[in-house]
Amino acid sequence: MAETIPAHLPGTKPASATIVLAGATGALGRLIGQYLLQRGATVRALIRPGSGVKPEAAALRNQGATVLEVDFNNEAALTEACAGAACVVSALSGLHDVIVDTQTHLLQAAVAAGVPRFIPSDYSIDYTKLPEGSNRNLDLRREFSRNLDKAPIQATSVLNGMFTDLLTGQAPVVLFGLKRVAYWGDAYQPMDFTTTANTAEFTAAAALDPTTPRYLRVAGEVASMQGLQQAASAATGEKFKLFRIGGLGAFGNVIKLTKALMPASDDVFPPWQGMQYLHNMFTGLPKLAPLDNNRYPEIHWTSVREVLATKK
Incomplete structure (x- = not known):
């Protein structure tokens, strides 16, 4: 786990910023939550009804996050859960019913609640450069991005290649x-590799940065x-x-x-x-360029060699 870093980094929100995190009990979502908390953010983790008893939810609470059980099909409840947030971060995982339908509900709630920024669950190679039909899961992200780009909200996608x-x-x-x-x-052929932890740490920094562009591209190693x-x-x-x-x-x-x-x-x-x-x-089509690794210079990028050395 990375060291706790100052919350007032260049271009970031103050430590008290509230970030709504969906998909917080998944592997990537848990890490995003941890890095947000390290940076002093107030984390509001949204989980499905009945999931509050899971150990992942308990771990989030123990780390200082507020865990809310919310029906993602209940627009009023979801909008209330998003109220007052500086950014909504999605780490949801699934097929069309999740990546397109549920994320669209979350997006609509964020807009209705007046949340200024939204980070979708992309975390992938650059699907914008790929032809339709070449990758089912990335086609779903492309479909949702069309909804996102029409919404009156500032959107930022984090693209990281493959999880190392x-x-x-x-x-x-x-x-x-x-x-x-x-x-x-x-x-x-050069390709992009980034660890789950580095992706989560960068996403947490981006969530607290009100100046992020539509796309941020990172690679722990090319x-x-x-x-x-x-x-x-x-x-x-x-x-x-x-x-x-x-x-x-x-x-x-x-x-x-x-x-x-x-x-x-x-x-x-x-x-x-x-x-x-x-x-x-x-x-080579989805190769990330240019890379934004230097945007948050406090992040140490883990190399492929370091990851492979952990294999026993």
Whole structure:
């Protein structure tokens, strides 16, 4: 956990600013809440009815957040929950019913309550540069962004590439057992990686900064597959090699086949969704530029090597 930092940083709101946080019991949301509290913000965490007994909610209370159980379909209750906030931050996770429908309810409540700023649950590669249909989950964020851009509120999206933490397990790229870094396409294509903690810390700083633009782009490290190979070798003391599986066209066909063979489900991250995300990154289209890492200079950015070194 990062050190507590002064609340009165250049361009930030005073320590007493109230931030409404939706999705506060998720992995990213909890960290955003913690970093907001470290910066002296008043955090009002919105959770669904019945979720107050969860240990994640108890942890938020113990850290100093106010936890409110709110029906996100109740416009009056949601508007009241947003009243007096300097910014509404969404860390909600889900499919269309959450990313588009629930976030739209939250957005409407923020506008009705007179909240000046809104940060949506984007936290991704730059979906604005991708063609429609190339990534289901990012298409949902694009759909919500159209609603957001029409609303009379200042919006800021935080784009961070891939969560670096996924490289130690969920993303089948660094194969520790085989000492290989597997990829499709070009081994030298630059890509963006940012830890969940760094993303949360930057989002907390942005929530308290009234001068943020429509998009903020950060990367804990910009690395190619060759860079990941070098980082894995340095982190483990073992020699990793590159393993090119095939071209991007072949990868696209594998994604289509995987999706066709899998039964329909409400899974937010089925295997083919992760494949779509990697395919997007390998193309280079959603590469983040320019980067805003220096906007809050107190943040220490965690490298890929540091993350891979935690793999036991």
